[in-house]
Amino acid sequence: MDQRIHEHAAVLVDWSARIEAGDDVVLRVDEGAHDLAVAVAEKLGERGANYLATYASDEVEAAFVGAREGEFEQDPGFEVAMLERADAVLSLRGQTNTAAKAAAPGERRSAYKKSRTRIKELRMDTDWVSTLHPTRAHAQDAGMGYEEYRDFVYDAVLRDWESLADEMARMKELLDAGSEVRLVKEDTDLAMSIENRTAVNSAASVAYDSHNLPSGEVFTAPYDPEGEVYFDVPMTHDGARIRDVRLAFEDGEVVDWSAEVGEHALDDIFATDEGARRLGELGIGMNRGIDRFTDNILFDEKMGDTVHLAVGRAYGDCLPEGQQGNQSAVHVDMITDVSEDSRLEIDGEVVQRNGRFRWEDGFEG
Amino acid sequence: MDQRIHEHAAVLVDWSARIEAGDDVVLRVDEGAHDLAVAVAEKLGERGANYLATYASDEVEAAFVGAREGEFEQDPGFEVAMLERADAVLSLRGQTNTAAKAAAPGERRSAYKKSRTRIKELRMDTDWVSTLHPTRAHAQDAGMGYEEYRDFVYDAVLRDWESLADEMARMKELLDAGSEVRLVKEDTDLAMSIENRTAVNSAASVAYDSHNLPSGEVFTAPYDPEGEVYFDVPMTHDGARIRDVRLAFEDGEVVDWSAEVGEHALDDIFATDEGARRLGELGIGMNRGIDRFTDNILFDEKMGDTVHLAVGRAYGDCLPEGQQGNQSAVHVDMITDVSEDSRLEIDGEVVQRNGRFRWEDGFEG
Numbered sequence: 233m234d235q236r237i238h239e240h241a242a243v244l245v246d247w248s249a250r251i252e253a254g255d256d257v258v259l260r261v262d263e264g265a266h267d268l269a270v271a272v273a274e275k276l277g278e279r280g281a282n283y284l285a286t287y288a289s290d291e292v293e294a295a296f297v298g299a300r301e302g303e304f305e306q307d308p309g310f311e312v313a314m315l316e317r318a319d320a321v322l323s324l325r326g327q328t329n330t331a332a333k334a335a336a337p338g339e340r341r342s343a344y345k346k347s348r349t350r351i352k353e354l355r356m357d358t359d360w361v362s363t364l365h366p367t368r369a370h371a372q373d374a375g376m377g378y379e380e381y382r383d384f385v386y387d388a389v390l391r392d393w394e395s396l397a398d399e400m401a402r403m404k405e406l407l408d409a410g411s412e413v414r415l416v417k418e419d420t421d422l423a424m425s426i427e428n429r430t431a432v433n434s435a436a437s438v439a440y441d442s443h444n445l446p447s448g449e450v451f452t453a454p455y456d457p458e459g460e461v462y463f464d465v466p467m468t469h470d471g472a473r474i475r476d477v478r479l480a481f482e483d484g485e486v487v488d489w490s491a492e493v494g495e496h497a498l499d500d501i502f503a504t505d506e507g508a509r510r511l512g513e514l515g516i517g518m519n520r521g522i523d524r525f526t527d528n529i530l531f532d533e534k535m536g537d538t539v540h541l542a543v544g545r546a547y548g549d550c551l552p553e554g555q556q557g558n559q560s561a562v563h564v565d566m567i568t569d570v571s572e573d574s575r576l577e578i579d580g581e582v583v584q585r586n587g588r589f590r591w592e593d594g595f596e597g
Numbered sequence: 598m599d600q601r602i603h604e605h606a607a608v609l610v611d612w613s614a615r616i617e618a619g620d621d622v623v624l625r626v627d628e629g630a631h632d633l634a635v636a637v638a639e640k641l642g643e644r645g646a647n648y649l650a651t652y653a654s655d656e657v658e659a660a661f662v663g664a665r666e667g668e669f670e671q672d673p674g675f676e677v678a679m680l681e682r683a684d685a686v687l688s689l690r691g692q693t694n695t696a697a698k699a700a701a702p703g704e705r706r707s708a709y710k711k712s713r714t715r716i717k718e719l720r721m722d723t724d725w726v727s728t729l730h731p732t733r734a735h736a737q738d739a740g741m742g743y744e745e746y747r748d749f750v751y752d753a754v755l756r757d758w759e760s761l762a763d764e765m766a767r768m769k770e771l772l773d774a775g776s777e778v779r780l781v782k783e784d785t786d787l788a789m790s791i792e793n794r795t796a797v798n799s800a801a802s803v804a805y806d807s808h809n810l811p812s813g814e815v816f817t818a819p820y821d822p823e824g825e826v827y828f829d830v831p832m833t834h835d836g837a838r839i840r841d842v843r844l845a846f847e848d849g850e851v852v853d854w855s856a857e858v859g860e861h862a863l864d865d866i867f868a869t870d871e872g873a874r875r876l877g878e879l880g881i882g883m884n885r886g887i888d889r890f891t892d893n894i895l896f897d898e899k900m901g902d903t904v905h906l907a908v909g910r911a912y913g914d915c916l917p918e919g920q921q922g923n924q925s926a927v928h929v930d931m932i933t934d935v936s937e938d939s940r941l942e943i944d945g946e947v948v949q950r951n952g953r954f955r956w957e958d959g960f961e962g
Contacts (some may be wrong), residue, residue, distance in 0.1 A: 256675045261652045263631060273657045277664030282673040285652035287626045288635040292638045292650055297644030310621045314677035 233267055236386040240363070241271035244322060245279060247393050248361045248437050248445045253280030255319040258358075260288040264367035265326030272322060285312070286442040288323065290332035298336035303348035315354035317499045320438075325530075326365030330373055363389070363445040364530060374526035387521040388446040388531055396448060397435035400518055402591055403450040403583070407431035410578035413454060413514060415539060417574035419462035419478060424511060425452035426578075429550050434534075441549060448519025448534040453550035453557045454511050454541075457481040465525050465538065465567035472497035477566055479543075485509045486543065501543065507560030513542035513550075515565070516576070516584070529565060537571035537587035598632055600674075601751040605728070606636035609687060610644060612758050613726045613802050613810045619647030620684040623723075625653040627733035630691030633714060637687065649679070653688065657698035662709045664699035669712035680719035686802075690895075691730030695738055724803040728754070728810040739891035752886040753811040753896055761813060762800035765883055766954055768815040768948070770927055772796035775943035778819060778879060780904060782939035784827035784843060787906075789819035789876060791943075794915050806914060813899040814883025818915035818922045819876050819906075822846040829905065830932035831891050837862035844908075850874045851908065866908065872925025878907035878915075880930070881941070881949070894930060902936035902952035 245251045257276055261269045269285060276283045278474075315321070333341060344380040364370065364385065371381035427481050429452045438445035463477040476493035479486050486509040489498050502509050519535030533540050542565045546557030570576065571587040588595040610616045626634045634650060641648045680686070698706060729735065729750065736746035772778075776792040787869055794817045798805050801812035828842040839859035844851050851874040854863050867874050885901030898905045907930045911922030935941065936952040953960040 254670065256673050256677070259652070259657075261654075261657075266628060266654065266656070269652065269654065269657050270660045273661040274664040277661040278666075280665065280667070282670050282675075283661055284673070284676050284679075285654065287624070287650035287652040288648065289626075289631065289634065291631070292624075292626075292634050295635045296638040296642040296648055299639040299644075302645070305647050308621055308649070310623070310682035311649050311678045313682050314649075314675050317675035317678050393894075397768065420660065496882055558655065 233271065234382070236382075236390060236424045237267050237365075238274075240268060240386065240389050241275045242364075243389060243393065244272060244361060244363055244445055245275040248363070249320050250438055251276065251279050251281050251320060255279075255281040256317060257281050257283050258314070258318045258321045259283055259285040260321060260323040261285050262324060262326040263289045263291065263363070264328045264369065265324035265365040268324050268326060268363075268365035272324065277478050289325060291329065291335070294333050294335040294386055294576065297340050300340070304344050306347050307350040311351055312354065315351060316359070318358050320359040320361070321355045323360070323362040324365055325362060326367045327369050328367060329373045330369050332507070342395060361438065361443050361445055362530070364528075365518070370528065376526070381526075384524070384526065388534070388544050389521075391446070391448070391519065391521050393436055396518065397433060397440065399589075399591075400433045400435055400448070400450050402433040403516055403518065403589070406583055407452050409452065414577040415461065415568075415570075415574075416577070417462070417568065417570060420460060420568065420574075422459040422461040422481065424456055424457040424514065426452055426454050426514070428552055429453050430552075431550050432547070433577045444530055446519055446522065446531065446534055448522070449517050451513050451515035451547070451550070453546035454514045456484040457511050458484075461541065461568065462574075463566040463568045465532065465535075465569055466527070467532070467566060468527055469494075469497055469501065469564055474498065484511075485489060501562055501564050504562050505560050506546075507558050508544050508562050510543065510558045510560075511541060512544045512546040512558050512560065512563050513540070514540075515540045517567070525567075532567055533565050535567070537569065538567050539570050540565050540567040540578065542566070553555055571590075598636065598897065599747070601747075601755060602632050602636045602730075603639075605730075605751065605754050606640045608754060608758065609637060609726060609728055609810055610640040611647065613728070614685050614687055614724050615803055616641060616644050616646050616685060617714075620646040621682060622646050622648050623679070623683045623686045624648055624650040625686060625688040626650050627689060627691040627730070627833050628654045628656065629693045629734065630730040632729075633689050633691060633730035637689065641670075649711050655692060656694065656700070659698050659700040662705050665705070669709050671712050672715040676716055677719065680716060680723070680905035685724040685726070686720045688725070688727040689730055690727060691732045692734050693732060695734050717813050726803065726808050726810055727895070729893075735893065736895060741891070746891075750890070751893065752888075753884060753899070754886075756811070756813070756884065756886050758801055760879060762798060762802070762805065764954075764956075765798045765800055765813070765815050768881055768883065768954070769796040769798045770941050771948055772815065777944055779942040780826065780933075780935075780939075782827070782933065782935060782944070783829075785825060785933065786938075787822055787824040787826040787846065789822040789879065791817050791819050791879070793917055794818050795917075797912070797914050809895055811884055811887065811896065811899060813887070814880045814882050814917070816878050816880035816912070818911035819879045820923065821849040822876050823849075826906065826933065828931040828933045830897065830900075830934060831892070832897070832931060833892055834859075834862055834866065834929055866927055866929050869909075869927050871921050873909050873927050873929075875908065875923045875925075876906060877909045877911040877923050877925065877928050878905070878930070880905045880907070883930070890932075897932055900931050900932070902934065903932050904935050904941065905930050905932040907931070
């Protein structure tokens with residue numbers, strides 16, 4: 233077995249999920265994640281935890297969902313009972329066909345998802361972490377060969393997380409203290425308010441309220457954007473490819489938009505509700521192990537030297553106690569490359585120029 | 598997908614487990630049983646049941662068990678909670694390496710097994726069924742090619758179970774009414790008492806208290822054997838190959854034994870305890886879909902035209918209420934071919950000769 237699989241398991245169990253002796257840990261194992269499951273089970277054994285592996289195959293689920301008629305039972309008791317007593321749920325994604333769910337009609341899939349609201353909440357109440365074991369199917373989505381994709385995934389996952397968390401803490405401090413952010417690059421000059429908002433240091437660990445491995449972004453919930461922004465990193469939304477998005481904001485709302493590819497998908501997004509035309513998130517990608525777009529949001533939005541904005545729903549964690557942020561049925565991330573000819577300012581001070589942060593060698597204020 | 602996988606799933610869900618709408622069904626999925634899991638999930642959907650799939654990988658378990666030091670936690674609560682609320686547990690065996698457990702030391706595996714006593718009991722309290730999806734690893738154990746092995750498995754599983762159950766009921770009636778059984782063939786003339794014993798019609802359905810698919814045997818708990826018996830079907834016990842076993846019984850106990858291969862393993866079995874030298878089971882194999890030895894007891898002991906005897910522990914189901922049968926730490930099945938030059942008598946009347954039962958065409962009383 234590739235030694236990196238063991239290292240991945242160690243990061244997941246120790247850094248991300250902080251598993252301790254006696255913890256009851258549910259492993260959700262995708263069809264293609266077997267090797268990672270073996271390595272994680274070994275680590276759980278070493279830590280003195282208990283494990284129960286579930287088989288999270290999309291193909292099995294789609295066969296069930298597609299065959300069932302009428303209403304799904306709301307939150308079946310045996311799964312609720314298991315999750316109520318679980319301390320952590322580790323999801324080991326690693327599919328053999330990322331389109332497997334298409335075997336069941338979309339409307340049945342939505343109904344099934346709705347019937348599992350409490351099951352999802354219970355999972356979210358544990359020290360849950362989602363990660364990805366590289367499979368050929370995911371390599372295919374990324375447009376990469378298998379070996380090359382494995383290198384890509386392990387570069388993203390096997391970071392010095394402690395030192396990255398420290399670096400991201402600096403960015404969080406700047407954002408927490410700031411009032412206004414301005415992003416300037418090609419076809420882009422966008423200002424937005426972050427006054428009274430709290431940034432999240434998403435350091436791939438439950439200790440940082442961060443539940444994805446890899447992670448590596450700092451995000452907050454901006455409001456009142458003014459100006460224009462160009463997103464040059466491609467994206468897939470609800471199955472639709474979208475490229476080269478340009479948005480114009482006035483008085484905090486999107487007033488104009490275009491895309492070279494998939495403009496109809498943008499039309500749909502902005503027609504969803506009022507909140508879909510306002511900002512929900514500003515994220516600074518700081519994981520330089522992720523150096524290319526792979527059409528997987530778990531990786532894309534953490535890419536080093538990128539900034540992403542989401543239209544739609546804002547995360548409650550970024551808001552003052554008791555206050556609501558932007559509400560919407562959607563949350564759509566769009567990514568822009570800031571590695572060249574760009575700058576990010578907080579209250580008029582440049583904090584990142586051409587990808588370099590102010591605390592880094594080579595930074596030109 | 599091979600149509601027979603769908604047929605296998607239908608037999609398992611409908612005939613064997615008798616799944617009904619609203620049932621909470623745990624699917625235990627082996628590494629190599631994915632396709633059967635998909636087909637079973639579809640059937641569960643059609644029946645309106647709920648499912649929770651667990652990943653029963655021996656490799657994952659061995660990694661955990663081998664890594665854990667000290668005591669295993671007794672019956673972890675999250676697994677107990679799940680099983681307490683489950684109506685049925687369907688085990689879909691189908692390994693990719695039948696030796697995978699060897700990765701963990703035997704003594705740790707025993708300790709782990711002991712720590713899961715209640716979990717096993719809870720599973721046994723449900724409408725549980727074990728079946729096997731043909732994999733290359735199982736074909737390898739059977740000494741067969743993959744395609745040929747798949748034919749073999751589906752011949753064994755896809756029977757007309759209703760009519761086989763009826764036929765087996767005839768044999769059960771004869772055994773229940775009888776007092777003494779006598780088996781005669783090459784190097785064999787063995788008499789044993791079955792007075793006051795109740796036979797089990799093992800028809801591969803929870804409705805018959807039969808929990809294996811395939812099944813197809815009628816068994817009871819004989820006692821006081823006298824005479825000699827020769828077992829010409831090979832067997833594997835605790836990893837040891839044993840061939841051509843000959844036993845001699847006097848006053849109900851084994852007094853002499855030999856084997857062409859693996860005699861030391863026999864020595865160990867008979868040294869276990871007193872009960873190991875007495876009989877625990879007489880079984881009549883009646884599944885003619887199983888026509889060859891494949892070194893898998895799930896199949897071997899149900900083979901048509903065979904009779905098996907077990908030394909050691911007797912099943913409580915065969916005994917009068919409140920009475921104990923033979924007690925022992927072991928239960929070792931040994932199989933003899935009765936397709937030629939043989940007869941089985943109950944109270945002096947021939948019920949099977951040269952493989953033909955008395956109710957069949959070609960039977961020569």
